[in-house]
Amino acid sequence: MNSLISWVGGKKSIRDLIYARFPQSYGRYIEVFGGGGWVLFGKKPDKFEVYNDFNNNLSNMFAVVRDQPLAFIQELGYLPENGRNIFNLYKEIITKQRVEDKFLQEEMEKVKVYFTELQQEEIMEIMKQERIEKQDVKLAVAFFKLVRYSYGSGCKTFGCRPYDVRKAFNTVWQISDRLANTVIENKDFEALIIQYDRSDAFFYLDPPYYETEGHYSVVFTKEDHIRLRNTLKKLQGKFLLSYNDCEFIRDLYKDFYIEGFSRINNMALRYDKSSQFPEVLISNYNPMKNSGIQKQLDLFEQDGGDENDE
Template sequence: MKINPIIPWQGGKRRLVKELTKNIPEHKCYVELFTGGGALFFMREIASKVEVINDIDGELVNLYRVVQNHLEEFVKQFKWALVSRQMFDWLKNADTSLMTDIQRATRFYYLQQLAFGANTTSRSFGTATTTKPINLLRIEEQLSEAHLRLSGVTVEHLSWDKCFEKYDRPHTFFYADPPYWKLSGYGMEFGLDQYQKLADLMSSCDGKVMLSINDHPDIREIYKAFNIQQTELAYIIGRKVESRGKKSELIITNY
C-alpha cells in the first residue's frame, strides 16, 4: 500500500524512492535503521512479511507509536488548534516533561509540519507563497492510511547498531539512511567512525544492506569494496546558495 510519509523530514528520500525500490532484494524481514520520515517504508508498493522501523529520536518514535495505536485520541488534540506563528512558538517552547505520549506526539507533528525546511533542531515557523499550510481539519483523513500501514509493524527506539545486531538474519534486508557526512541540522553526532562501523557490519553480516548517502570522497573510500551507484537530485530548499542545486547521491549495497 503506497502512501505519503506522515511528516516532512530533513534529508527525506521521497524523490529517491523509485531508485531505491529497484535495488531491494528478496527478503522476509525489512528493517529501517534510521527511519526518519520513512519515505521508502511508506511509499513502497508492497509491504514485507515482517517489518521493523527504528530511530534514535524518541519524539519521532513516539509519534509513530501513537499514530499506530491511538489515532482517534491523537486527532482530538487538534480540535482547537490553529495554524499560527504564536501557537508554533508556544508549542516549541513548551515543557514536555508533564505531557502524555499523545500530547507529545501532537506537539511534534504540529511543529514538524510547520517548521521551515522540516528542521528538527532549530525550528522556525515556515512561510511559503506557493503551497498551503497543513489543513488541521483533515488530519484524520490524511493519517488513516498511515494508521493501517503501521499495523503489525515493530517500532523500535534503538541505536542503529543495536538494531542491526538484533535483526541480522540471512532473510533480513536492511535499509540505512544515516545523517549525511559533513552536513549539519540532524541534531546528532555521527562521526566517520560510525560510517566505518556500518561498512564493517555490511561486510560481515548475514543480511543484505542498502545504504543511501551523499557523495563524498571519504564515503567512497570507506565503501569502495561494495557496489556503488550514483544518482543526482536537485535541492531547492535552503537559505544558503551552496545548499541548493544538483547534488550527487550514492546508493551502496553489499549484494
Template sequence: MVSTILPLLPPQESYDLYCEPAVGGGAVFHAKEPSPVEVINDLDGRVVNFYRMVKSQYDLLDKLIKQTPHSRHAHKEAEHVLKNQDLYSNVKIAWAFWVQTNMSFASCIFGGFAYARKKNSCEKKMFNKRQAFDKNYASRLELVQIEQEDMLKVIRSRDSERSFFYVDPPYFNSECGHYKGYTKEQFVNLLTTLAGIKGKFLLSSYASDVLQEHTDINGWDNIKKIMPIAVSHKVKRDKVEVLTANYPISNLAA
C-alpha cells in the same frame, strides 16, 4: 527520493525481514508493500513516541492533526511543547513532533516556519500530509516492531540471509537538523557493520571519500543523484546523493 528508491529495493519474495534502523519520517517504509517481519528504529525518543502514539492513540492524534492549520502560531506552540515535554501528554508531544517536522523549513525540528512567496505550495503540502494521516497509516504499524536502540545493534540483531535493511542515517557531512551530532566516525562504524552482514542493504547518504573507500573495498554498487538542497528560503545548493547497495542496483536505476 522515494520514487527513486522504491525500484531499487530487492524483490519482496527475496527477503522475510525488512528493517529501517534509522526510520525518521519513514517515507520509504510507508510507500513500500508490507513484509512478513518489519522493524523500525530510531534513537530519537520523539520519533519513537510518535509511532507509538499512532499505534495506540490514533483517533486522538488524528483529531489534533486534522484541526491544525498551517500557521506560525501552531509552529511556535509545537516548539514549546517539545522543549517542555514533562508538561504534556505523549499524544500532545506526538502532535508537536508532526507539526515541527512538517511545518519547519527543511523539515528540521526547531527550524524556521516554512512558507512560500509565490505559490501556496506549503499549504498544499500540509493539506496532503493531513489527508495522508488516515486509518491506513495507523493500521500499517499494527504488526511492526518499534525499537529505540543504537542502529548498529538493531542491524546486528536482525541480520540473516533473508533480511533487508534500508539505511538512511543522519548525514555527517551536512546540517543534520534535529540529528545534529552524528559523526564521521559513527558513519565509518556503520559502513563497517554493513560490510559484515549476511543480508542485503540499501544505504542513502551524501558522497564522501570514506563512502567511496568502503564501496571500492567491498565491491558495492551505487548510483548518484544531483539533488538541490534548500539552505534558506532563497538559496539552494546542489549535493550529490548516493544510493549504495551490496547487490546490483545500477541496472535498476531509471
C-alpha cells in the same frame, strides 16, 4: 502512500529508484534510520518489517499514530494554530519532553480527602498511568505541529507558513492501518542491526549524510559513520544504503557496490533551479541483477565491489 511529515533527507523523489534496487527476495525488512518513513510508506507491507529511528520524537509519533489514531486526531484539534508564539510553545514542550499538567496535584489532594488509603493507591496509579498514556499522545502531536510549522521541517525556526491540521486526518488513519503489523523501535543502529540480522534480512539505511550532520537533531559523528560501515561488514543479510557522494564515503565503502547519481537539490531549489545534489546507493549485493533496472545514460555511474550472491 505519503508520510505524515516532511523530513530532512526524505527520499520521496527517488524512492522508485530505491525500490528497483531492492533484493528480489527477502524474509524481513528493516529500516534502520526511518526518519519520515517515506520509503516505508511507499512500498507494499512486508510480513515482517521494522521501523527504527534513534530520534525518540519520531518513533513516539508513529507509535501513537499506529496505536491511538483517534486520540492523536482529538489532541491535534480541528482548527489551525499558526503563529510564532504557538510554534515556540511546541518547541519548548519537545525540548522538555513533557507537557505540564497543572491540575494533577490538585486532583491528587482531592483523592486523599474522599477515599481510603487503599483506594487512594489504586486511584492514583490509574491516574498516573492515564497521564503517561496521554503524555505520549500530547508529545506526538506537539512534535507533529513543530515539524509542520517549522522552516524546512527542521524544528528550529518558525516557517511563517499556515497549515490546516485537518489535512492530516485522512493520512493519520492510512498510516495507522499501514503500521498495524510494523514493529517500531527507538535504538542505536548497531544494536538494532545485531538484533534483527538474519541470512534472509534486508536492511535499508538512510543515515545522516557525511558533513551534513548539523541538519539532524540526533548527533552523528565521523566515528559513527565508520562504526556503521564496520557493522555492515559483518552483516549476514543484505543492505542498501543511501549516502551523499563524496570521497570519504566512496573510500569507506570501496569494497561494496557503489552506484552514483544526481538529483535536484531541494534545499537550494528556491535559489538555483538547476542545482544538483550527488548521491550514491551502496549495497553488499549486485543491484543491477534486478530485472526491472534499466541503466539511464548520464544518470548512473556504477563502481564494482566484490561480487556477493544476490
